Amino acid sequence: METEMKRGFQLYRQGDLYYLQSPLLADCSPVVHAFSTRVGGCSEGAMASLNTAFHTGDEYSCVRENRRRFLEPWGFHPDEVVAAVQVHGVKIYQVCAADRGRGARPQSFLGEGDALVTAVPDLPLTGYAADCLLLFFAAPDVPAVALAHSGWRGTLQNMAPAVVADLRLRFGADPAAMLVALSPGICGRCYTVDRTVAQGFIEAGWRGEPYLWAAPTGRFHLNLAAIIEQQLRHAGIRAGHLAGCNWCTSCHPELFYSYRREKGHTGRMMGLIALRGDLLAGEADKS
Numbered sequence: 688m689e690t691e692m693k694r695g696f697q698l699y700r701q702g703d704l705y706y707l708q709s710p711l712l713a714d715c716s717p718v719v720h721a722f723s724t725r726v727g728g729c730s731e732g733a734m735a736s737l738n739t740a741f742h743t744g745d746e747y748s749c750v751r752e753n754r755r756r757f758l759e760p761w762g763f764h765p766d767e768v769v770a771a772v773q774v775h776g777v778k779i780y781q782v783c784a785a786d787r788g789r790g791a792r793p794q795s796f797l798g799e800g801d802a803l804v805t806a807v808p809d810l811p812l813t814g815y816a817a818d819c820l821l822l823f824f825a826a827p828d829v830p831a832v833a834l835a836h837s838g839w840r841g842t843l844q845n846m847a848p849a850v851v852a853d854l855r856l857r858f859g860a861d862p863a864a865m866l867v868a869l870s871p872g873i874c875g876r877c878y879t880v881d882r883t884v885a886q887g888f889i890e891a892g893w894r895g896e897p898y899l900w901a902a903p904t905g906r907f908h909l910n911l912a913a914i915i916e917q918q919l920r921h922a923g924i925r926a927g928h929l930a931g932c933n934w935c936t937s938c939h940p941e942l943f944y945s946y947r948r949e950k951g952h953t954g955r956m957m958g959l960i961a962l963r964g965d966l967l968a969g970e971a972d973k974s
C-alpha cells in the first residue's frame with residue numbers, strides 16, 4: 688500500500704454548504720483543513736454563489752458572508768483570515784500571531800506571495816484558486832502547516848519542492864513525515880497551453896504523457912497535478928503521504944469555478960489549513 692498514492696479530496700455536505708476534505712489530512716490531528724465549492728453562498732451571476740476572493744469584482748459584503756459560511760464549521764471568523772496577494776511566484780511567508788487578519792480585507796493582505804507556512808496554532812492560512820492547484824502541507828513532527836498556490840508559473844518554478852524545503856529549513860520538519868494533499872484543479876485534458884509555455888516545461892524535463900503532450904490544435908495539454916505529484920515525490924514525500932488531485936475544476940461546473948472555462952470572469956474557491964490549538968493541548972496531555 689505504501690507505494691500507492693492516497694485518494695484526494697472528497698465531497699461533504701453540512702446544511703447548505705458543500706466542501707471538500709482530504710481524508711489523509713483529516714486523520715492528522717491537530718490539523719484542520721478544507722477546500723470550498725461554489726455551492727451555498729450568496730453571490731450572484733458569474734460569481735454564484737460562494738465566491739471567496741475580493742479581487743474578482745464581486746460585492747465586498749458577499750465575499751465576507753461567503754467566507755463566514757465556509758469558515759464557521761471550522762471555528763474561524765472572517766476577521767482572522769490570513770492571505771497573501773497571489774502573483775504566481777514562489778515567495779513563501781512565515782505567518783506569525785501578529786498576522787492574524789492580514790487577508791480579511793482587500794487592504795490588509797500580506798504582501799505578494801503564493802505560499803504561507805506557520806507553526807502558530809489557530810491561524811487560518813488561506814489560498815484562492817479556480818483551476819490552479821492549492822497544495823495543503825502538514826508537518827506533524829513540528830507541528831507546522833503550509834498552504835501553497837501553484838498554477839503553471841508556480842509549478843514551473845518548483846513551488847511544491849520549495850515548500851518542502853522551507854518547512855525543513857525553517858522548522859526542522861522531516862519530509863518523510865510530511866503529508867501533502869492536492870486540491871481540485873484543472874485536468875490535463877481540459878487544460879491546454881501555447882508553445883511558449885510548453886517549451887518551458889519541455890526544457891524542465893516534463894515532456895510526454897502524463898505531463899505534457901501535443902493537442903491536435905497545435906497547443907499542448909498540460910497536467911499540472913501529475914507534475915506536482917512527481918516534484919513532491921522527488922522532494923522526499925512518501926507515496927502513502929501524498930493525496931493526488933482527483934477533481935477537475937473545469938469538468939465540474941456545478942461544484943467549482945474555472946478561470947479557463949469561464950474565460951476569466953468567475954469566482955474563486957478557498958483553501959483553509961490551520962493548526963488547532965485545543966488539539967495541540969490534547970496531544971500534550973496524552974504524553
Ligand SMILES: [Zn+2]
Pocket residue numbers: 873874875876877878935936937938
Ligand atoms: Zn477536466
